[in-house]
Each structure stands twice: as structure tokens, then as C-alpha cells.
Amino acid sequence: MSTEVEIQHNRGLYLPELELWLDAERKVDLSVISHAHADHIVNHRKIIATPETAKLFALRKGNVETEALEYGKPLKLRGATIELFPAGHILGSSQVLIEYRGTKIVYTGDLKLRESLTCPPAEIKECDILIMESTYGLPEYVFPETAETHQKIVDWVKDTRDRGEVPIVMAYSLGKAQETMKLLGDAGFDLSVHKAIYEIAEIYQEFGVKFGNYDQWRPGSAGLGVVLVPPHLSRWKPLDAIKKRKKLLLTGWALNRSTMYRYDADEVLPLSDHADFTELMSYAKKAKPRKIYVVHGFLEFVDYLEEEGFDAEPLGEEAGFVKLHRKKK
Ligand SMILES: [Zn+2]
Incomplete structure (x- = not known):
């Protein structure tokens, strides 16, 4: 009792x-x-x-x-x-x-x-x-199958690169960014990630999460292949130095399309934790x-x-x- x-x-x-x-x-x-x-x-x-x-x-x-x-x-x-x-x-x-x-x-x-x-x-x-x-x-708020969202993210990055543009993926620095690093790294893309994402990724590695090839993004550079930054930096000046670029926002609020415009993104996909x-x-x-x-x-x-x-x-x-x-x- x-x-x-x-x-x-x-x-x-x-x-x-x-x-x-x-x-x-x-x-x-x-x-x-x-x-x-x-x-x-x-x-x-x-x-x-x-x-x-x-x-x-x-x-x-x-x-x-x-x-x-x-x-x-x-x-x-x-x-x-x-x-x-x-x-x-x-x-x-x-x-x-x-x-x-x-x-x-x-x-x-x-x-x-x-x-x-x-x-x-x-x-x-x-x-x-x-x-x-x-x-x-x-x-x-019902999300699509995870595998479907993952495939769309990989396809978007591939298509952007195939057009000769630099994919800039915006994902929250703790959690979603590392999930994205794992997804894109395993799909064979080289990544340059913002300092905040990099420092957290090092801790993920310490606890056994293995990422593909990545480095810390140097502001102004085009990076190794895909650039990963936190969403609050969507209008960050150093990103402008990347001339041909497309921005993808990853957020559960992607189900509201207006989110895309708030973050000045070209595409938004519903990756949520x-x-x-x-x-x-x-x-x-x-x-x-x-x-x-x-x-x-x-x-x-x-x-x-x-x-x-x-x-x-x-x-x-x-x-x-x-x-x-x-x-x-
Ligand atoms: Zn949380």
C-alpha cells in the first residue's frame, strides 16, 4: 500500500x-x-x-x-x-x-x-x-520515419555539393549537431564544424561515439566539404565569405514551414531529439x-x-x- x-x-x-x-x-x-x-x-x-x-x-x-x-x-x-x-x-x-x-x-x-x-x-x-x-x-506533431528524414538530409547535402555549392547545415550545438555529424560522416562526407559543436563532439568521442572525418571550421573558409553551425548563427557574417552556399535547418519545428524563413534557411527538415x-x-x-x-x-x-x-x-x-x-x- x-x-x-x-x-x-x-x-x-x-x-x-x-x-x-x-x-x-x-x-x-x-x-x-x-x-x-x-x-x-x-x-x-x-x-x-x-x-x-x-x-x-x-x-x-x-x-x-x-x-x-x-x-x-x-x-x-x-x-x-x-x-x-x-x-x-x-x-x-x-x-x-x-x-x-x-x-x-x-x-x-x-x-x-x-x-x-x-x-x-x-x-x-x-x-x-x-x-x-x-x-x-x-x-x-507527428514526425516522419527517422530513416526517411536521414535519407532526405543526406540527399540534400549530396545534391547541393553536386551543384558546386557548399552545404551549410544548421543544428543545435549539443545533440542534434553530433547526430548530424554521425549521419553525414557515416555517409562519407567530410565536415567542418563550429567550435561549440567541435568541443562537444570531442566529449561524444570520449564516450565511444565514432565520427567520420571532421575538423573545426575556420571562419571564412569553405571547410572540408560540409559546414555545420548552430542555428542562432544563421546570419553570422563569416558565413558570407562562402560565396556559393545553401543552408539547411534541422529542427522538429520544421513542421511549421515559417521556421525556415526565421532562420534564413533554403530548406528545413524535421530532425528532432x-x-x-x-x-x-x-x-x-x-x-x-x-x-x-x-x-x-x-x-x-x-x-x-x-x-x-x-x-x-x-x-x-x-x-x-x-x-x-x-x-x-
Ligand atoms: Zn533537451
């Missing part, structure tokens, strides 16, 4: 009985870091994270006291057991299983169920309470929780979960949601 465990959301998840934060967004004493994306990393007094996330965290934020916890290794903390397991999002990304007073709580963090070239696939564990992100939690609507739903069904809390993303996702018979509610309604109007209530 389990009793209810209190879960709060106030710029991060908080379990008061354990004095434990999950992905706290401001400095706290102790926080689990699900993965090293910028919105999740703050210089806490101490963090619990996978060795990969700890290394990426240190690159981005400097060293902090760290409890490096590998996937599947339980950690005892204040009467609870904490275990990290793969989220399939980026290198080192983890979901968190907390067992406390007979209740199994799973926090997905950012998640993807589709295959990844650079990190192990997400696992799904049955639990009592599921706390899930819902970045693409609307039915219109997040679960789409179908994956989120199938995850919930397999985890069989009696209660679901939704954090971040679309508030309407809660209604879709309820339609499937789940007891679901948003957590942290003030901050993390894209839309604040619910469909039915």
Missing part, C-alpha cells in the same frame, strides 16, 4: 520530503540533472547526473560537486532509491526513477523513443506516478501510471491524456507551458 508523495514544481521539480530537486532552474543544494541542455543546467551546490551529462555540464558550466551515476545503478538517498535510465534524447540524457515509500515515480526529462545514432534508446518503466514533458504534445505526439501517448500507455503530471510544452496534452483515460494534470502551470487555454475546461 503506497501513500502519496508530494511533488511540487517551482522553476524545477521538487520533492520536499527528500529535499531533492530535478532539473532545478535556479541554484539549489542538490539537483538531478536529466541532461546538459542549457535550460536544465545551473551551478548547483551538488548535482546527480550520468557521467556523460556531468562531463558536458562541466564543459558548459565549469566543475561543481558531482555524484556521477551510471544508468541502472541505484543510489540511496534519504530513504529513497534513485536510478537513472536512458531517455534517448542526447548523449547522457536520462530519465529518473525514484522509489519512495512504496511509490514508483518516473520523471522522463526530455525524451525520444525513435532511434538515435549517438545515444542508447529510451527505456519505459511501469510506474505509479509519471512526470512527463510534452514539447510536441499536440496531434499535429524530442518525442512526437504518438511517442508520448505510447509511452504513457506502456508506463501504466495511475497519475500523470505534465511539465512544459502544450497544456492541451493533458486533455488528450484524459481522453485516453489517464488521471492527468499540469504541474507548474504558471511558467512552462506554450498555451494556457485548455481544450475542454
